[in-house]
Amino acid sequence: APSADAGGGVAAAHPAGHGTPVTDLRGATTPAAGGTVRPYTVTARTATVALTSGHEVDAWTYDGTLPGPPLTAVQGDLVEVTLRNEDVDEGVTIHWHGYDVACGEDGAPGTTQDVVGPGAEFGYRFRADQAGTFWYHTHQVSHVGVRRGLYGTLVVAPRDAAPEDVDLAVPVHTYDGVLAIGDDDGVLDQAAEPGASVRLRLLNTDSEPHRFGLAGTAFRLAAVDGRDLNGPGEVSERALRLPAGGRYDVVFTMPDGPVALTVDGEVRLRLGGGDDDPATSGWAELDPLHYGEPADVPFTLDTTFDRHFTMVLDRGAAMVDGRPAFAQTVNGRGHPSIPEQVVAEGDLVRFTVVNRSLETHPWHLHGHGVLVLARDGQAATGSPLWVDTFDVRPGEVWDVAFEAGNPGVWMNHCHNLPHADQGMMLRLRYD
Ligand code: C2O
Ligand code: CU
Known part of the structure; x- marks a missing residue:
């Protein structure tokens, strides 16, 4: 039986008062001036996928991989994604988590579209106006579908900024109790020369928070949920607690020695070689509510809200x-x-x-x-x-x-x- 997700099952069972799927509020059809069209086809299918340790996951996938294909664009591009469902019987959609798309592109089955059943397809289209770190995932029985692998990263590069020397998405996900970055459930190694500029895009695709530590360098928390912070100061020996679904962009300049990233106290990523396991436990948490420089905001606690x-x-x-x-x-x-x-x-x-x-x-x-x-x-x-x-x-x-x-x-x-x-x-x- 369908679960009480945003699933088509619920909507179908309770049509009164819950509206019919919204299909008329669709996204832009052209890129911004200077932008390009990014066409993707993504196929949902069941698969047995091995993590790097050999641990086999009985997965639901986009394109047969864990996670699904990384989707990238430059700000102003038109992203066009055709979603096909090969054999996921429960049905699938794509929800663009954190991306302020037009409602008809939002991927909420029973609310913004009908669920995409086996053999069916649905086309999504939106202009990539927001630069930053985002992700996508199914919204049908999502407590099962996302956990089993129906998710991927969406990274939109700013139109006019120079890219970092090392720019790495770090999507953290737990499969059957095994924590992995991408499909790597060991320790990822990333080459990085001293002096290189580095951006790590931390994504929590689980349902529980994860705690990150960065040893061997000072860093800045440059963006939260794909939105740049104002005046992010340099900090070190501070833990980062990332909510379920959230993203943190961390930037630093590669020092002479190695840098290690821990997730929940274990080293999961090493940059610049080395295999010391640095201690990152016991560090105070960096609190994003009291970090960076204030700037003008459109409303405060004193605003009269409608x-x-x-x-x-x-x-x-x-x-x-x-x-x-x-x-x-x-x-x-x-x-x-x-x-x-x-x-x-x-x-x-x-x-x-x-x-x-x-x-x-x-x-x-x-x-x-x-x-x-x-x-x-x-x-x-x-x-x-x-x-x-x-x-x-x-x-x-x-x-x-x-x-x-x-x-x-x-x-x-x-x-x-x-x-x-x-x-x-x-x-x-x-x-
Ligand atoms: Cu309603 Cu990331 O989801
Ligand atoms: Cu809750």
Whole structure:
């Protein structure tokens, strides 16, 4: 039976009040001046894929690989992706996580499109206006599909900046309890000369946070969720806790000696040779809310917002679809019984997200970057922090805001995907 994901199954079972798939709000059809068309065909299929250790994963894949093909573009290009489904019986889509595409390109089955079943296909098209580190994944039974491998990286290079000497995507994913970067579940080696400029694009494609450490060099946290920070200062011996679904771009100049990246305390990537296992445990966490230089922002805690939604996250017995059930809840209800949030185009919208449970909830709104205003009532003091996924830890209260500028119907959910499956998901709808 279909699960309570954003799946077509749910929508099909509950058509009333949940709308028909949005198909008319589609993306641009031409690149920006000077841009080019990037055509991709991606085929979803089941496969047995070996990680570098030989560990075999009973996978659902895009193009037979773990992860799927890296999709790249230059800012202003038109990205055109034809998704085909060969044999994933549960169906697939592609959701462009963190990318503010037009609603009809968003890949939410039952909401923005019909699910792509075996033998079917769907064409996505959007202009790559945002430069930065993003990812894509299926949104059908996603707590199963993403875990089994239906995801990949989307990196958009800025039009006018010189590339780093070493530019490496580091997508972290756990298969059957085995942590890997890409398909490498050992230690990746990357050549890098002293003096080389390096950008590591850390991506957390799991449902739990990961903790990173960088030993052997000072570094800057240049971007969060694909959005550049203002005035990121150099730090060292600081841990980076990356929410589920989130991305951090870390930049540094390669020193004379080797550099090692740890994930959850273990070395997973070495640059410049060497095999010392540096200690990175016990380091204080770098807090992006208080990092970098302030700059003008379109709204603060003092702004008068047109809409203010409070979401209290908890778990327990709840009414789900007219019946009592155990659920991950928002304001005491589980999907599909959580009322939609309704906004009008141009509204300034504030979310207050309160976590009353004992688990972390990485909150994710589709189609809109949100500006972090405050955590636990304390205003963010660093660089403007625009994110698409933010970790609300037990007991925390987060305030974020955005301008409603991307019409349609958007999923708004916990990115711990089993939690979303267990009810922690709702929709934001434009009037
Ligand atoms: Cu990355 Cu609705 O998801
Ligand atoms: Cu959650």
